[in-house]
Amino acid sequence: MELRQQTVLITGASRGVGAALAKAFVKEGANVIVNYFKSKEKAEDLAQTLGEKAIAIQADVRDKDQVEAMVAQAKDYFKTPVTTILNNALIDFQFNPVAQKNAFELQWENFNTQFEGSVKGSLNTVQACLADMKENGFGRIVNVGTNLVQNPVVAYHEYTTGKAALLGFTRNMAKELGQYGITVNMISGGLLKETDASSVTTEEVFGIIQATTPLQKVTTPEEFAETALFFASPWARAVTGQNLVVDGGLVMD
Template identity: 45%
Template sequence: MKFEDKVVLVTGASRGLGAAIARAFAAEGARVVVNYKQNRELAEAVASEIRGHRDPGGRYRPSTGVGHVPANRVSISRPRRNCDQQCTSPFEFNGDAARPRLAQVTWAAFDQQLQGAVRGALNTTQAALPRFSEIGSGRIINIGSNLVANPVVPYQDYTAAKGALLAFTRTCAAELGPRGITCNMVSGGLLRTTDASRSTPDAVFDQVAAAAPLRKVATPEDVAGAVMFFASDWASAITGQNLNVDGGLVMS
């Protein structure tokens, strides 16, 4: 799966899942744009890490398209908290009393999540469309959550935003398909290990792994592999799909 001469913009790529996706594409020869929201230093570190990669002969070659873009060009939202950030079991959260339930959650919380998930996707998609039109093809891969299909934790605002992003993904797929542009979604769950899940107790990972048919907790690299598949020529006839990468916890 090679991506030489392909330009890949990875939003939120300064850390965690985004950084793993950026590294994976760069390792396959893509010219990667490292997007970040706030931490320029981390973004620079990821970009520096992936500027040189080994060619088939074992020599390092430069990846000249690596850079970074401030996320205010993508979204005006604050950083989103991943659903696994405070998880202490598949159904309970550390400090759960502080997490607003349905009777207390505000529209402002929904708006913040929608700004990040849907407005961010809209702005990024619109920015890419002129170039996609020039080349006659394109790949859009949005990042969702398995909570949309299996809402086991009280993250109404986050889950609703990801559900809206799934609808947006499918609507884009229907409209953009005749132009040679595919639009798909990859949805993970609890990941081992990102900044968001670093404080998650080992017992929680064990519980999630035990419930998954594959008896494992997915990693950022697992999700990155699915993203790369959707971006590859192997997925040229696939659009409007949502692929859950969570060890089989959610099957659809």
């Protein structure tokens, strides 16, 4: 299915990477659901800027009922089911190396917050769209991961562990859903310059990344978003269960 024929659900799309993803898909002619949890004004402003191809819908991805209601509202609005999911939502986390809890301070609740945002949220979106994808014999699911799984430049324990679990989720879903024409992949960026979540990242950390990256630059949200277009496009129809690291070559996996 061409990108211009797709209806794309992007979670956590009001700002940062999510907003860059929304802009990239609308530019290619796709319908886009700008999902948000708290950032109502930003989401609605973005959708208005993007035009009739976009709609902002509130839903907490951790809540199955809210996700199902969002998908139904989008289907009614666009008169077509969701074909493509970008699981991007980030729950209660900032990349702040100074404030990050160390091994002595961490609590299970810190991990559970990230597991629910990454894995439970993705499970809810997939299940809400799965019946239509199966019926149509087509689906594209792209989960947003991190290169910190391979290279923890900073020990963001709970965030990185949640994304590692999301990688396992990605590959198991790819194994089962391939029979229905559904691909499931992951894109893992490094720290992107810059998003709301990375706005508190110190220049020292960005400097380390830039100095040790073959391309000698920190990846931007726009560059990251363009990779998602590939996974959703017909060019990637034979690719599933993969984790593509998009960080300028810092991690070569």
